Amino acid sequence: MPKSKRxxxxxxxxxxxxxxxxxxxxxxxxxxxxxxLRDLQELSELGVPLYSEPGPHGGYQVVRERVLxxxxxxxxxxxxxxxxxxxxxxxxxxxxxxxxxxxxxxxxLHMPGDVRDRIDAMKNRVDIVTPRRKLEAPYLSxxxxxxxxxxxxxxxxxxxxxxPEKPSCRHxxxxxxxxxxxxxxxxxxxxxxxxxxxxxxxxxxxxxPDATGIPPMDLEGRHLGNRKExxxxxxxxxxxxxxxxxxxxxxxxxxxxxxELESWLTDCLSLLPDGEGLLEGRLPAGELSFYARFFASxxxxxxxxxxxxxxxxxxxxxKRTMEHYS
Numbered sequence: 212m213p214k215s216k217r218x219x220x221x222x223x224x225x226x227x228x229x230x231x232x233x234x235x236x237x238x239x240x241x242x243x244x245x246x247x248l249r250d251l252q253e254l255s256e257l258g259v260p261l262y263s264e265p266g267p268h269g270g271y272q273v274v275r276e277r278v279l280x281x282x283x284x285x286x287x288x289x290x291x292x293x294x295x296x297x298x299x300x301x302x303x304x305x306x307x308x309x310x311x312x313x314x315x316x317x318x319x320l321h322m323p324g325d326v327r328d329r330i331d332a333m334k335n336r337v338d339i340v341t342p343r344r345k346l347e348a349p350y351l352s353x354x355x356x357x358x359x360x361x362x363x364x365x366x367x368x369x370x371x372x373x374x375p376e377k378p379s380c381r382h383x384x385x386x387x388x389x390x391x392x393x394x395x396x397x398x399x400x401x402x403x404x405x406x407x408x409x410x411x412x413x414x415x416x417x418x419x420p421d422a423t424g425i426p427p428m429d430l431e432g433r434h435l436g437n438r439k440e441x442x443x444x445x446x447x448x449x450x451x452x453x454x455x456x457x458x459x460x461x462x463x464x465x466x467x468x469x470x471e472l473e474s475w476l477t478d479c480l481s482l483l484p485d486g487e488g489l490l491e492g493r494l495p496a497g498e499l500s501f502y503a504r505f506f507a508s509x510x511x512x513x514x515x516x517x518x519x520x521x522x523x524x525x526x527x528x529x530k531r532t533m534e535h536y537s
Contacts, residue, residue, distance in 0.1 A: 213242070214250075221250055222259060225271070232270040255412050286326055293330055296338035301461070304395065304412075306351035306388065315505060336347040342393035348412035351388055353419075354397050363402075363425045367417035368410060378416045384428050387435040388412065391474060398435075398442050407441050439478065455493040456518040458502075462488035466512030473505075496520070503528045 212220075217240060221372075224239070225231060237247045251271065253259050263271050284292065294314045299305055317326060357364050364385065367378035383399040386407070388398075395412035402425060410424050433441055458479070462470060467488035470476045479492035494502060503524035515522055 217242075218250055218253060221247075222254055222257075224260070225254070225259065230270060246368060252376045285514050286329075289318070289322060289326060290330060294333070294337060294339065298341065300381070301341040302390065302393065303344055304348040340533055341390075344393045344413075346394070346413035348395045348415070350415050350418040351412060354385045354399075354412065355417075357420075358387045358397075358399075361427050361430065363427055364416050364418050365419040365421050366410075366421075369414040369416060372537075381422055382423075382425055383408075383410065384430060386430055386433050386438070389435055392472070398438055400430060409442060417468050439475075442534050446462070456496055456499075456520060458494045458521070459515075460490040460491060460506065461514045461516065461518040462490065462509075463486075463512045464508055469509060469512065494521075498522045500528075507532070 221236065221240065224236065233244050233247050233251070236251075237244045240247065251261060261271055293315065296311055296318070299311050305311060313471060319330070322330070353364065356362075357422050363386065364383055366381050366383055371377050382402040383397075384402075385397050386397040388395055388397045397410045397412050397415075398407055399410055400406070401408040462480075464486040467480070467482065467486070470480055470488065470490065476490065477495050478488050479493065481489045497520055502521055506515055506521070507528045515525060
């Protein structure tokens, strides 16, 4: 077997095994221990994080993170991956901030010179813009890790009222994290409210594993792909049970454009032949204040026809706004 091919397969093997002995690899590849030791030294120089333990029960193991084997990309694939990762720079906080920056640097550094020239020429010609927020969310990686492993966290959370409030203690079990319009959100089971709630990640002022022994909930069937089925506040076309209100809103073309920016409205939005739109669904009665502020902000580009309760709340919202400026 050519040495280059053996090194490639050896890299994949040690990543898969994580822990191994030199003789095992020598037998598997049909070479001497001396040859395997030289190969392992070369892999270490290439960046594979290997650690050796002496003694009869020792051996080698891959520490920290595994190094993926080389992947062949076409020029177009490489450019598209570069700009997809580069777009993350608009976020103040990321769950993998240092890793994405490091990966992008490695990716760019090892590209052929002509491909780097092409990327440099495109940097000021193409961008994937996300609103850049000044609010930081320092616990994204903690929330994501808890969601993956089904763990309960103790957090300090600011509710986001009209004035500054002391953060309250909550115990939550995250389902995942997602970004929308430059802000990060975490749907999670709240043990205080006994139901799923959506937490603004920038309002989480502390997060750590629960030390009180609260047993985790079985949230296996809940994930970001079906969050509209369990996340409160979403208007939906399906039945919501007691307390749900029929929603009907007519939109101008500009109203359609603005509502299309809100992912939580897209399932209920229908486009009409003349470019106008119609929002139809059912919304939770407990979310009237939120919807009133939203539709009031659309001005004459939205005309709420139902429910009457929402119309009343919108009038109250507009009255409060007028009083604020009077």
